[in-house]
Amino acid sequence: MPSSLLFGINNEGRVHTLSTTGTMWREIPYAGQEFKKLSAVPYFLWALGGDHQIYVYVHGLDIPIRVREEAYENERWLPIEGFSSRLLPTDRYRFSNVDGTVDRSIDKIRLPSMAWQWEGDWQLELTLDGQPLDHQGWTYAVDFPAQYYSKKQWKSCVRRRLWVRSRRYSAMNSWCAIAPLHKDATSEPFIDISIGGQSVAGAEPGTMLVWAVTSHNRVMFRTGVSTKSPEGARWNPIPTPIGSEINQISVGPTGLVWAALLDGRALVRVGVTRDSLSGESWVEVRGPGDNLKIGQLSVGTCAVWAVTQNKQVWFRKGVKGEGAGLSEELAAGCGWVEMVGRMAQISVAANDQVWAVGADDRLVYYRSGVGASDLTGKRWKALHAPLQVSRASSNASLNRDKFHRSFNALQSRPSSMCEPSTIAEWEEQSHSAPTAPTSLPVGDLASKFETQPKNPKAWSPVHSVGSIVGTEVHPEVDESVWSDGSRESCIFAEDEELGWAEYEAPWSWVEAGACTVDPAQLPNWFAEVGGGNNHTEMGEPWRLRILDDLKLRLPTKDLYKEWQMAVDTTSWVHTGEARVSWGSGQFVDCVLQLEWVQITGTLTVLNPDGASTMNLFSLNDITCVQCCSEPGSPRLGIHVPRHSPSLLKFQFSSDAQLEEWQAHFATTCGRLQHVLGKPSEGSVWAVTTLGDAFIWDPTQLESNQLRENDYYVQKFDLSGKESPIKVALHGSFKPGTCLTLTGCIGDDADRIGINLDAHSTYRLRHKAHSEHENTCLHFNPRFVESHIVRNSMIEGKWGKEEKEGDLPLKRGQEFVLRIETTEDAFLIYIDDKLFTNYRHRLPPSSVSMLSIWGRLQPFKLVIKSPEIILDPLNLYWRQVGGHLRRVESCRVGVTWAIGYDHTAWVYTGGWGGGFLGALDSHNVHPMTDSQDYRVYENQRWNPVTGYTSAGLPTDRYMWSDATGKQKRTRDQVKLLSVKWQWVSDWMIDFHVPGGVDRDGWQYAVDFPGTYHAHKNFTDYVRRRRWYRRCAVATTGPWQELGHTKLIDVSLEPVKDDLDSIISVWALASGGQAMVRTGVTRSNPAGLGWEHVSSDQPLGSISCGPYNLVWATGKKGCAYWRIGITENKLEGERWVCVEPPNGGQLKQISVNVIGVWAVDHMGRIHVRKEVTTTFPEGTHWQTITPDPLVLNAAPNTTGFKHVSVGRNEVWAATNGGAILRRAGICPSNPAGSGWFVGIPGNWQQVSVRAFN
């Protein structure tokens, strides 16, 4: 669970934060303003100041809030003038929005408030759907509105181009004042503020709701508050029933609003839905008792808690936030329940956990035991987190006024009118304003108001940069709050001890709206009473003594080394029932027996009688054990690529059994393959479609192969095999490679052939592939003609024969044939004598097969290669815990991963987790991930009843998947395993590409078609999407990186040494690029994000070597970054590279050996003519999936992912096979052909660490 923040105000009115990963309250740097009340959602904090004005504090965001303003400039062609800005009277505005309905003159587009700054000037958008436009950026059409094209045609009567300019919220990490209701801020100050509504069902993502109460007991609703507009637009008064004087208000995460009245009753706002965010009407709720007046209340998702004026705590039962918008009953609940404890103030978090401030002791309390089944919890638990105080921040005399006044354009003058003189004046005034607090902030209002200037002037935040209020509150990095700014201004800066103090203070307010605490894993905020706090115990003297004594127990241990053990733990048998499927067949009952004897193991599949054997193989043959469950059927796939069938699937009766077997296989196979403990830094990572992560560690293969002065050696025993023989060669055949074949020629031999074949070339013609063979070297002794023919076949055509020389081979005799590869030729030795050399006609690195035919008996084949010989089919894949969508690694082993919920994870260097349990693991942490299930509801229109679920007989299922081919009903959807659970109900998805109407429907002429939001006359069908979210809880060697959600990441060390800084590029979930600072091998999580702006949202990014960064835009074009140096890893600017013809790039991977990308049609494109001086290359070369690739796994239509390492290119197909590119060399950077690995449902692979 990501860390989150609890907020509190102490008795001095200072705001403090307590991180769920921390143990101390830390003060938000004091800026001369005390606060009385707080309300928070993650990243956004609204507060009521001591001056009874409203302030907003945006914090902890790694990506700046940027809004792209767009204005389309429209022109019409006139017969004489050509294109002109004079439009017809019926036409749209000259500058308009995308559909022409709103005037968007660029000189009228202003910053919404002082908290915003422009980033650069208006610029033209020069691409259309990823394709570059001509220099003017115009797009042409027949008329408005119509399809726009990049080229002008004879019928183009109108054209338009897009002007864009970005603005940025610059008041981040500082208190930004919200403009008062009236010019005179004191005429109607505020008395309460509340923010919530971050999860209103179906609302636009980023929506937030802010409610406030004024001193005239008016209720105000702030319009337009969202993550893109943190201050919102304006206050709207919401009428309240006559005679109800509202004193306090609270809005929950689902938008449910409760308000406390002065007379002790409460009002509940009903009808808050995505269409009506401020609700429809008020419903009255009586207080808990006759003389019990509600003083303060707080709304969670399914809970409302209140504190009465006599400090009693009450829980409102029957409230259900999710349905509250539609049902009055669910909004208002059905009765008050008294709780124990006397509290002054209460706060309910979004997950219904409850915090309170004690009425008498002023401690912060947490309600323990609150869960979905028991919303009232068990007992109050006091927080014991000391306050960390920096003298600098609490020293009022050092204060400079650092407030931003943000005024809406509606209510104040534009920023340009702000003169420097008024700033000086205001600063002058404010110097005396915040005096050292001597009274509780709950003191009298009048005196507070006096100190505040009557008519504060606005100024642009530009002028106060450097004196911004507070620095980032970052829960990950404890020191960051203090590190720079506060130190400078601290008198005691030299002596850090003096600058810090710890004490526990009386609290006046606690705010949990942004805090997510899992009741099962409470943060370290509570005093330890019993045992448990492991960290402190590790160093205790008694513990060390016990450990020492235990170790010394048998001092004469060595005497008994040879003694027999009473319990033999080295051999065992595990037996169980399962169902087995061979290949793709039916599942049949069987008995599984896994036998482990000392150092080897056997898996036996027995018939259900338990006596006769169905199959039996050594555990050595297993290369991968993968979960391949389907909902309701726990299944395990065992890959045995050297057997037929190469994949067995076992189905177990329960998830627990599956995990038990999975753990047995993992430990036994791991022991056999010597992959225990930490994987090496050069490991290859891969992720399956079920989110399981696997590692192949090259160490073992390397140590098996590396022999004979730095050469990798592979030996094949061919004796007993009959020609023709084909031997796959997975070595790269780089210069220096040496192949030695020994054998005996038959007595009756006529012609024999020894070929070095390359992968065939496939041509796609009329949807059928034609195969054209390639042979690098055809070595063909002909005994009748008494010479040896050498030749090459290139794409099915033989070249010119070379037949010089005699025939040193004789019938019936043994021979030794050695072929050495050099830069320009094969040197052919027969019986250790150089016979000839054969100049390369095809790149030798494309050799992938040795084929032998004719009358000869080969004995032995030995390959010596300067590079590791890698058969992707034979790699042992080892699983580590975690549920992930992507894993990216780099040369020095720093590895990051991204979950399905876009959470970023950093590999801890541990292993195990997940099914292996906590005891067979190292350095694992709990993890969660979530996914959405989606079903489509389809309807067809008929003249009588309108749209109904009665379709035509030829139609798709009325409840289906996106393609309409599979039937999916909502109640039929099952979770994958017991580890998953539903976290939401079925809901209509209002955020479907193409747009939806009020009820979530999309319309189309027919199935399948293009769907749009508005019903047209010709639309006969409609559909809508339902989704339901589920979450998984597991463990793995991963540590959560922070809050920022990622869609892609790429890592690359800057230098070759192990301790080099690592350049990390990532894309946030909105497609914004970022670089992570401070990432090294010793600090794999790095320090913080730096945002790198781009014109377009990006979809994929890759970096390698560090100064070469490529990305793909969401619209399918490619970008590369120029200006990257060691000192400026973020570079200077993006340069657009046109995508390949007819392809939209989806994913890109770059490294020293090239730039590779996958497009939306499943093809791979390789950038050609990439040189160091011209790193952007000139054009794309397309690799389409050949039949070998298409047959590698069922349901393959193309490539899904490509990963480029320093020497290798690996890819995953959409059928789930893993591929390794063959024949990559400088003369042929795109390589030739693929070596196919196991079809393991792979969806992504990272070979970037492999060297």
Add this chain to the structure above:
Amino acid sequence: MANDREILREVWEGKLPISFQLDPDEVVELQQPDQFYLMVPRLSYFPLVTDKVRKHFLRYVANDKQDREMWLEYDGQPIKWHYPIGVLFDLLITSDDQLPWNITVHFDKFPENQIYRFNNKETVESYFMACLKEADVLKHRGQIASNMQKKDHNQLWLGLQNDKFEQFWAVNRKLMEVSSEQEHFKYIPFRCYIDDGYRQKLIKPVAEDGRRKTLQDLINEMFPGRNVNIKTHGMIPPLETPLQWMSEHLSYPDNFLHLCVQM
């Protein structure tokens, strides 16, 4: 929670060298059998580890006695099989000089008055599970052990029997957890061995004022005013060791602390 793996592992790995010899009076063969040497886990019980011993000596005893229960004797006293081996050793052997531990094996004259009979390993299992449940009653009012499935019980037992630390602790950790409402056990399950028997008492891991109780507190409550030493797992734990921690980390597989009292 018992998460100090280093300690747990060390406790689990504790082994004792034992030299078994058949009572010379029972030997019917001409040749005296060799002694049988074995490394025995401290945490186990004799009936679980003496199959090999029995096999070794069986052919030297009279045919009619071969089906009888084997029993062990040290220093003239029959060994109580239902105590963990480590406890027996700590009680009976006071010095390392006495290693290996010489135990005499008998097939005849089962001392029914002194030790329980056992027919098979299931007897040991049911005794072990009874102890485990008793301990859980003390710690968690029995809620955890009774909510466990048969499978979990089996895993505990097989883990102990096959000397599989991970298998055992995968389940046992649940028993060593403290409930969410409490930071400590209700009572500490322990047995103080003294004078040929043991004593038990209800002792809480924390004092009235919330202070963590230590081994010293336990001694004070058990033997007020007396100066005693406590030995367990072949070592003498420091008196300031917290009881809760001891219970989590130094309990035998039956979840009891077995403390040998030395006056």
